[in-house]
Amino acid sequence: MKIKTLLFLFICLSLSACKDDNDPSGNGDRPDTQAWIEDTMREHYYWYNEIPAAGKLNYANDPETFFKSLLSDKDGKVRGTQHQYFSYIKALTGGNTRSTINEEYSYGFEFTGIYADKTHQDILALVLYVVKGSPADDAGLQRGDWITKINDAPVTDTNFASLSGGEACSLTIAKWDPATKKFVPQNEKINLASARKVEDDPVYTWNVIESPAKNKKVGYLLYNHFTAGKSDDDTSYDDHLKSLSGSDFNGVDEFVLDLRYNNGGALSSGILLCTILQPGNQIGSKLGYLQYNDKQKNKKVQFNTNKSLLGSNGKNLNLKTLYVLVSSSSASASEMVINSLEPFMNVVVIGETTVGKNVGSLEYTSDDKKWEMHPIVCQIYNSVDFTDYADGIAPDVQLDEAFTYVDAQTVSPIEMFPLGDPNEHLFKAAIDLIDGKATLTRSIDAPGIVTYKKVPGNSIDRKATGSVIINK
Known part of the structure; x- marks a missing residue:
C-alpha cells in the first residue's frame, strides 16, 4: 500500500475527522486489499470520476464485490439481461502473478450449439476446432463433429457448458450430411480423458x-x-x-x-x-x-x-x-x-x-x-x-x-x-x-429447408x- 495513503489514514484517525463522503476510509478503517483496489482505481481507472464517494462504499464486501461496486456503466456492455464489465479482478493461487490463456483446464476443443427440436431441450453441440495434443485431439474428435450425448445422456442447457472440461467421459457423435440435410449418427463413441492444462498455441x-x-x-x-x-x-x-x-x-x-x-x-x-x-x-x-x-x-x-x-x-x-x-x-x-x-x-x-x-x-x-x-x-x-x-x-x-x-x-x-x-x-x-x-x-x-434455433453463446x-x- 502507498505510504502517503497510510499516513493520511493515521492523521484522519487521530483527528476523528474521517466520516464525510469524501473520506476514502469511510468508517475509519479499510482492509488492505480494498484500500489497494480503491486507491489504484481512483488513480488509473478510465472513468475514475464515476467511482462512488467513499462514504457510499461498503469496505466489508469481499474484494470482487467491492471492485465491481466501483465500476462505471460505460465499462463493458449489456448482453441479454446482464451487464458484462470489461474490467475484472481475480484471486491468485500459489503466488502466481499471471494466468495465461494457453494454460487453462480443458478438454481442448471449442464448440457452439443448436437445439435439436422445437422443444428447445436437447442440444446438438458443434465442434469448431480442436487444440493439438489435447484430450479431444488424442481421442479423435474433429471439427464438424456434432455431439449428441455425454455419457449416454442428451446434451442440454444443464450440461452444455461441461463440454469445456471435467472428468473422463464418452461422447456420442453425429455427422451432418449436406446431401440429405440430415444428421447421421456414428457408431463409434469418442472417449475423452479427464480435462487437463493444454497449450493453445495462437x-x-x-x-x-x-x-x-x-x-x-x-x-x-x-x-x-x-x-x-x-x-x-x-x-x-x-x-x-x-x-x-x-x-x-x-x-x-x-x-x-x-x-x-x-x-x-x-x-x-x-x-x-x-x-x-x-x-x-x-x-x-x-x-x-x-x-x-x-x-x-x-x-x-x-x-x-x-x-x-x-x-x-x-x-x-x-x-x-x-x-x-x-x-x-x-x-x-x-x-x-x-x-x-x-x-x-x-x-x-x-x-x-x-x-x-x-x-x-x-x-x-x-x-x-x-x-x-x-x-x-x-x-x-x-x-x-x-x-x-x-x-x-x-x-x-x-x-x-x-x-x-x-x-x-x-x-x-x-x-x-x-x-x-x-x-x-x-x-x-x-x-x-x-x-x-x-x-x-x-x-x-x-425453400423448405430444415432449420434450428441457435443456443445462445459459445465456448470461445x-x-x-x-x-x-x-x-x-
Missing part, C-alpha cells in the same frame, strides 16, 4: 494456396489470441509469426488473416502483426494512440509499427489489401488490428459483427500477491482519430462459418471443412473475392480478455 494453422481463377499466391493464417509466448519471459509465439512471414508467406500476392476465434490479448503482439501486414513504405508510421484519463502525466501514448520488431528472420509482406475473417467472438486486439490498418490499406472484413472493445487495460497485482486486477485505463484510437467501434466492426461480407440464417437465431447447418481448406466457408469467400467472383451469402435461399466467449492488454 498460431493454430496456416496455408499458402493458388487462387483458381487469377492464380494469385494467397497466404492464410488462423491466429487465435494475441500472446507473445508461453510465459511473461517467453516470445515463442511471436517468434513463430516472424518466422512464417519470412518463409511460408514470403512473396504472397494476397493474405487472409483468420481472427474468428480471437478474443484479443496483448497490444505488443498486435503491433507485430501490423508490422508484418502493413504496406512496406508505411513501416514506422503511427498506428494509433492510447488515451488515458486526465490524472496521468502522459495522457496520450502513441504506438507505431517498427521494422526492428521483425528481427532477423521476419519479413514485411507489403500488402495492399488484407482479408480478415471474423465472428461475433472476435474482439479487443483483433478489432484494434483492423481499425489500425484501415487508414493504410484496403481491409475487407468477412464474417459477423465483432464484439466492440475499443479500450485497453493494465494489470495490477496486490503486494501480498493474492489478487490481480485488470481495470480499463485507456481508449484506443487509430492514426486518424477513429475509435467508434464500441458496437462492433460490421463485416463487408456477412457470413457464418457453420450456418445459413433465416433470422438472428434461426439457422440451418452447412458442410464444415478443415480450417485452412480452400473450400472452408469463410476462406472460400475470401478466395472468391480475390478472384473477382460473386461472394457467398449468409441468408438461406432454399469464456476465454475473452476484458480488453486490449497494454504491456507495461
Whole structure:
C-alpha cells in the first residue's frame, strides 16, 4: 500500500475527522486489499470520476464485490439481461502473478450449439476446432463433429457448458450430411480423458494456396489470441509469426488473416502483426494512440509499427489489401488490428459483427500477491482519430462459418471443412473475392429447408480478455 495513503489514514484517525463522503476510509478503517483496489482505481481507472464517494462504499464486501461496486456503466456492455464489465479482478493461487490463456483446464476443443427440436431441450453441440495434443485431439474428435450425448445422456442447457472440461467421459457423435440435410449418427463413441492444462498455441494453422481463377499466391493464417509466448519471459509465439512471414508467406500476392476465434490479448503482439501486414513504405508510421484519463502525466501514448520488431528472420509482406475473417467472438486486439490498418490499406472484413472493445487495460497485482486486477485505463484510437467501434466492426461480407440464417437465431447447418481448406466457408469467400467472383451469402435461399434455433453463446466467449492488454 502507498505510504502517503497510510499516513493520511493515521492523521484522519487521530483527528476523528474521517466520516464525510469524501473520506476514502469511510468508517475509519479499510482492509488492505480494498484500500489497494480503491486507491489504484481512483488513480488509473478510465472513468475514475464515476467511482462512488467513499462514504457510499461498503469496505466489508469481499474484494470482487467491492471492485465491481466501483465500476462505471460505460465499462463493458449489456448482453441479454446482464451487464458484462470489461474490467475484472481475480484471486491468485500459489503466488502466481499471471494466468495465461494457453494454460487453462480443458478438454481442448471449442464448440457452439443448436437445439435439436422445437422443444428447445436437447442440444446438438458443434465442434469448431480442436487444440493439438489435447484430450479431444488424442481421442479423435474433429471439427464438424456434432455431439449428441455425454455419457449416454442428451446434451442440454444443464450440461452444455461441461463440454469445456471435467472428468473422463464418452461422447456420442453425429455427422451432418449436406446431401440429405440430415444428421447421421456414428457408431463409434469418442472417449475423452479427464480435462487437463493444454497449450493453445495462437498460431493454430496456416496455408499458402493458388487462387483458381487469377492464380494469385494467397497466404492464410488462423491466429487465435494475441500472446507473445508461453510465459511473461517467453516470445515463442511471436517468434513463430516472424518466422512464417519470412518463409511460408514470403512473396504472397494476397493474405487472409483468420481472427474468428480471437478474443484479443496483448497490444505488443498486435503491433507485430501490423508490422508484418502493413504496406512496406508505411513501416514506422503511427498506428494509433492510447488515451488515458486526465490524472496521468502522459495522457496520450502513441504506438507505431517498427521494422526492428521483425528481427532477423521476419519479413514485411507489403500488402495492399488484407482479408480478415471474423465472428461475433472476435474482439479487443483483433478489432484494434483492423481499425489500425484501415487508414493504410484496403481491409475487407468477412464474417459477423465483432464484439466492440475499443479500450485497453493494465494489470495490477496486490503486494501480498493474492489478487490481480485488470481495470480499463485507456481508449484506443487509430492514426486518424477513429475509435467508434464500441458496437462492433460490421463485416463487408456477412457470413457464418457453420450456418445459413433465416433470422438472428434461426439457422440451418452447412458442410464444415478443415480450417485452412480452400473450400472452408469463410476462406472460400475470401478466395472468391480475390478472384473477382460473386461472394457467398449468409441468408438461406432454399425453400423448405430444415432449420434450428441457435443456443445462445459459445465456448470461445469464456476465454475473452476484458480488453486490449497494454504491456507495461
